[in-house]
Amino acid sequence: MYHEKKISERLKVFGLFGFIPLLVFFLVMIVPFVIGILMTVTTWTGLTGSLFEFIGFKNFINAFSDPNFGSSLVATFKYVVYTLVLTNVLGFGLALLVTQGRKGQEFFKLSFFTPNLIGGIILGFIWQFIFSRAFVSVGVELGWGIFSVSWLANPETALWTLIIVSVWQSSGYMMLIYIAGLMGIDKSLMEASLLDGASAFKQLVKVKIPLMIPSFTISLFLTLQRSFLVYDTNLSLTDGGPFRSTELIAMHIYQEAFTYQRFGEGQAKALVLFIIVALIAVTQVGIMKKMEVEA
Amino acid sequence: MKSKKIKSLLYYLLSLFLFLAFVFPFIIIIINSFKDNLSVVRNPLALPEVFSFSNYIQAFNAMNFISALKNSLIVTIGSSLLIIVFSSMLAYFLVRWKWKVNRFIFLLLVMSMIIPFQSLMIPFVSIYGRLGLLDSKYVLMFYYLGFGLSLATFIYHGFIKNIPFELEEAAIIDGASRLQVFWKVIFPILKPITSTVLILDVLWIWNDFLLPSLVLVSAEERTIPLSTFSFFGTYTNNYGLAMAGLVLAIIPIIIFFLILQKHIVRGVVEGAIK
Known part of the structure; x- marks a missing residue:
């Protein structure tokens, strides 16, 4: 450990190692965060208006009385719950599948991961074509009712297209985290449970899953964050439609601010989003840390 | 013996089914990228009758692909380097100087x-x-430094904590300055962490859309996701052309993955677990 005594030397060390990154961090994260809070309770928009004209919680009241905000939150929660469950179930399943020690599993593993490499904008456009053209053509050709109308045209199925694409995109990533967890399990524990006559399924439920709680903590945390904040896929796949039914919260905030120019109200909604995400993340990690068991 | 064979067959059938579920969207856009609009509309699942690269040539020009690729490379590489240099130094500073602040x-x-x-x-x-x-x-690179600093510093911090201080003492006795100790002794040891940070940041910045869409306004500054977005918006109804644009947009990152797949898989896992 280093101990500079003189103030001038301490400043020099700080200047060399900490000043630039911390200045940039301050300007890019802290300043907008603080100004963002001020924006919601004064008439200031960062551009015009007075910083000192306090308007109380008007922006928050407006935000919560906007029916579109409520319906966007409901759609987002629905999307998050389904995406969270399906991504992790599929991701865990894929991890089990490619750790059987069979030939070709490396190849399958890489192909399951591939969608993760590509940005949400491009993936959304690809699936827009699949849902509106390819599936419809199959549906018409084979007379399958569920495919003969584009899923993007109906509010109920349009949300499902988003869920499907997100699960398809993220499950390969979660698979990698679960693989790392599976590899970390002590081999002797598995052998012991086999000697005790445990079936493969029993071994999974009684030994593997309890020992993999840390992997679940990480995967659930990442899926929660990703799905609450999804924007790119939302924009390119459904663009919020039809009739704003799939306008998830990140897109709703974007629209509020940059399309309708309601900065104060938009920022109030953005802070609500921050509080929701932070509360859920802290609760989730807190609960799961308690569930972790010692091997 | 027999049940083993059946198990194996089932395993490969399931794997193959999942494989197709993961790759068929890519196959469909590749097939259609070679077709003219009419044959896409007629049957999006049929193979092209003649392989024509005219969609690709047109998409390449309309997307201003070279310019977008150049912008993406500059932004991604520049930002990642900034993040690596400054967050490793900051993390070192936070570990080795035990100031209260x-x-x-x-x-x-x-x-x-x-x-x-x-x-x-x-x-x-x-x-x-x-x-x-x-x-x-x-300027965008500095925004990425600001947004990417905390995660990278956190990852480096966890690693530097466990590097014994004795390694640095010898260099200090030889009269090395603080910066020299960092760059000559510590930074080389950080190599595996640096590659993790690099992979996480490259995948994030290369694919990022929202921040650059807010920052980069003029057409000549557009990165690949931005130019794909505006291109697709313009040619939505010219399917063959739009598909060719999507394929072009995907090619660079797939090449990156094919070259560095082992490192990428490892980097993504370690970045998540930290």
Whole structure:
């Protein structure tokens, strides 16, 4: 450990190692965060208006009385719950599948991961074509009712297209985290449970899953964050439609601010989003840390 | 013996089914990227009758692909290097100098990781738009440094903590300065962590859309996701052409993955677990 005594030397060390990154961090994260809070309770928009004209919680009241905000939150929660469950179930399943020690599993593993490499904008456009053209053509050709109308045209199925694409995109990533967890399990524990006559399924439920709680903590945390904040896929796949039914919260905030120019109200909604995400993340990690068991 | 064979057959059938579920969207857009609009509309699942690259040539020009590729490369490489240099130095500083304020700084960095970009973007655009600090890919790199600093510093911090201080003492006795100790002794040891940080940041910045869409306004500054977005918006109804544009947009990252697949898989896992 280093101990500079003189103030001038301490400043020099700080200047060399900490000043630039911390200045940039301050300007890019802290300043907008603080100004963002001020924006919601004064008439200031960062551009015009007075910083000192306090308007109380008007922006928050407006935000919560906007029916579109409520319906966007409901759609987002629905999307998050389904995406969270399906991504992790599929991701865990894929991890089990490619750790059987069979030939070709490396190849399958890489192909399951591939969608993760590509940005949400491009993936959304690809699936827009699949849902509106390819599936419809199959549906018409084979007379399958569920495919003969584009899923993007109906509010109920349009949300499902988003869920499907997100699960398809993220499950390969979660698979990698679960693989790392599976590899970390002590081999002797598995052998012991086999000697005790445990079936493969029993071994999974009684030994593997309890020992993999840390992997679940990480995967659930990442899926929660990703799905609450999804924007790119939302924009390119459904663009919020039809009739704003799939306008998830990140897109709703974007629209509020940059399309309708309601900065104060938009920022109030953005802070609500921050509080929701932070509360859920802290609760989730807190609960799961308690569930972790010692091997 | 027999049941083993059946098991094996079932295993490969399931794997193959899942494989197709993961890759068929790519196959469909590749097939259609060679067709003219009429044959796409007639049957999007049929193979092209003649392989024509005319969609690709047209998409390449309409997307201004070379310019977009260049912008993406500059922004991604520049930002990742900034993040690596400054977050490794900051993490080293926070570990090796036990000032009281350093614990506070570290805590602040960790807490900031939970703030979503969406909660910052409105004031961010207001402030920096007013100051005229938008619409430049070089300024964008510093924004990426700001947004990427905390995670990278956190990852480096966890690693540097466990490097014994004795390694540095010899260099100090030889009269090395603080910076020399860092760059000559510590930074080389950080190589595996640096590659993890690099992979995480490249995948994030290369594919990022929202931040550059707010910062880069003019057409000549567009990165690949931005130019794909505007291209697809213009040619939505010219399917063959639009598909060719999507395939072009995917090619660079797939090449990157094919070259570095082992490192990428490892980097993604380690970045998540940290």
